[in-house]
Amino acid sequence: MEFNVKSGNPEKQRSACVVVGVFESRKLSAMGEQLDQVSEGYLSNLLRRGDMEGKLGQVLLLHNVPNTLSDRVLLIGCGKERDFGDKSYTKVIAKAITTLNDTGSMEAVCFLSELNVKGRDTRWKVRHAVEAAQDTLYAFDEFKSKTDSTRRPLRRLTFNVTTRKELTIGEKAIEEGLSIAKGAHKARDLANLPPNIANPTYLAEEAKTFAVNNEGVDCEVLDESELEEMGMGAFCSVARGSDTPAKLIILKYNGGSAEQKPVVLVGKGITFDSGGISLKPGERMDEMKYDMGGAAAVFGAFVAAVEMKLPINLIMTIAAAENMPSGKASRPGDIVTSLSGQTIEILNTDAEGRLVLCDTLTYVERYEPEIVIDVATLTGACIIALGNQASGLMSNHNPLAHDLLNAGELCGDRVWRLPIWDEYQEQLESNFADMANIGGKGAGTITAGCFLSRFTKKYHWAHLDIAGTAWQSGKAKGATGRPVPLLSQYLINRCES
Known part of the structure; x- marks a missing residue:
């Protein structure tokens, strides 16, 4: 329009x-x-x-x-x-x-x-x-043989501003709004796609296509064999049960100066989450195609930033895999070695998002980032804590947390900060490895954040748990595109500060 x-x-x-x-x-x-x-x-x-x-x-x-x-x-x-x-x-x-x-x-x-x-x-x-x-x-009707199309749809909308002096401001605002909306639509489209299509290979091809079509954007894709050779034991343990190989997908946009350290966005890209051997209940399991909502969101935010031509160096990484049960799948009780060298006892194979993320968070150290933000549909406990209104926020850096909170208030895509105190870290103790991948029933969202924090010691980091905000259930079932507005607003604010 x-x-x-x-x-x-x-x-x-x-x-x-x-x-x-x-x-x-x-x-x-x-x-x-x-x-x-x-x-x-x-x-x-x-x-x-x-x-x-x-x-x-x-x-x-x-x-x-x-x-x-x-x-x-x-x-x-x-x-x-x-x-x-x-x-x-x-x-x-x-x-x-x-x-x-x-x-x-x-x-x-x-x-x-x-x-x-x-x-x-x-x-x-x-x-x-x-x-x-x-x-x-917005409508997602790609797979409907018949669509209800409006006979005379709205094609042009003009917004009136008070004075002619504000016309330039309004034109810039339209450009920003269209860019952010394009990013949100990209996120919604990716998340709404069925899992038999939107698998790790599909996400990788989408990233490659975007890089080809946009100047200043580079793409790199690491295959599962490369991840294994590198030592990403936690990441690969999740993908082992699926016939579809895992991918680590990287997009780079160099909009800033050569000496400017990058902002890195990390997305959880579990394109379907059966729970693995710790199998989920069958009811509403179809919605587990949305477990790549974090990947969709960082891809959408990356699209928005490139569309706005923000003067920033931005890197997007997606940890893409399927979590499936099979004779090759990880078992509860397995111990894996992460890229950081820390060992993890897998007590529940349905706590897989943190396993692909922890190795990716270690991998991005090589970029010497200024900021790292990971986005994940990580815990059902976040829905219990915050419902569907706000995303959960945890961070090891107070200024970053405050910037995200302020960006959320400004754009209406809000977050709420949760603690990652040392007392919670004790719940991750294991008798047999450096840590367990779950921390028990209490404070599930927080202990998941505590787990990730063990792999983010070398940079300023924030974690967004979007389990309650990435999609809607029921009659209005579908991806929301959140937190693309939040991430976009944060990047705009960062460029203008």
Whole structure:
């Protein structure tokens, strides 16, 4: 879809539709009042009659409003004005997009971008409107023989800004929003693909294709035999039960100066997780195709950064494998040696994500990174702790943790920090190896983070557990694209600081 910005009066827009807001109780927004004056009270008369209260998400589509040049005027309920914040704003944008798309308005001028959102400027409002619009229109129907296509879909949306001075800001915001949305769509597409297609080899080919199509991007793929020869005993122990070989996938983007140390994103890419010998229950096992949500997210964030041409050196690594049961699979009780030389007793083969990640976290030491962030659908315990609202955050570096928390608050893709105190490390003790791969029932998310922290002593590191945020279940089942907005915002902030 095409996005533009302009500065003008609502009554002068020659458009299929003009979109303005209405607050409770029946209070028109500033642009709505302007339309009302021009139309000689047409809008306020309808509101007084009770056609609309202004509750959040209400819509009222009007045709041929007097003294206006637009075919239609769409009123969107914005709720209580004093409560109108980030979430309300994205909700009304999404509602506007859905309504416009369903009612045949192929192009529209949206004045919701002029609403007052506390603490947010024009750049934020336009960018997040673009992201919300793209998110609302996303559909994954690649494998459906028949699709429900809209006859007259929304093709062009123009956001109005208050003054002409803000047009340049708005244009930049559109570019950022489209880049982040493209990254989120990439993450959603990869995660939504079925596991018989999106296996480690497929992810590797996607990375190679992206490198070929984008200047300044290099790709390297290490096969399972190379990982074994290198000494990645933990990583390879996970892949051993599958007929599909593991891959370590690396994309490099050199947007910064030669002396700038890179930011490294590490993604857990378990393209299907059966649990291995510690087999999962059959119910909802189909959703274990989403166990590569971390890989999808770092790939999406990498796409967004390249699209925005951020002045940063960025490296993406994906630890890709299938976790399957077979005669070759790892058993509970096996002991493996990681790339770091530390030994691990595998007490549960369903705690496999940390095994592929720990060797990858050791591998990225060679890049002398400034920052390393790993992203993984690591523990069901994170869903118990935080639900589906926030991702779990653990870090060995307070400034990095604070930067991620702040980025999450700014973009609405929030995280919550959990501790990795020494007391929790004791739960990983093993009688037979340097550590066990699980720490018992209590604090499962934290002990998983503690496990990873043992392989991150040489750099500043953060871990994002996205088990509760990477996808939705039920009728709306599908990948969310999180935390692509969070990672993108963090990288933008880093470049602008």
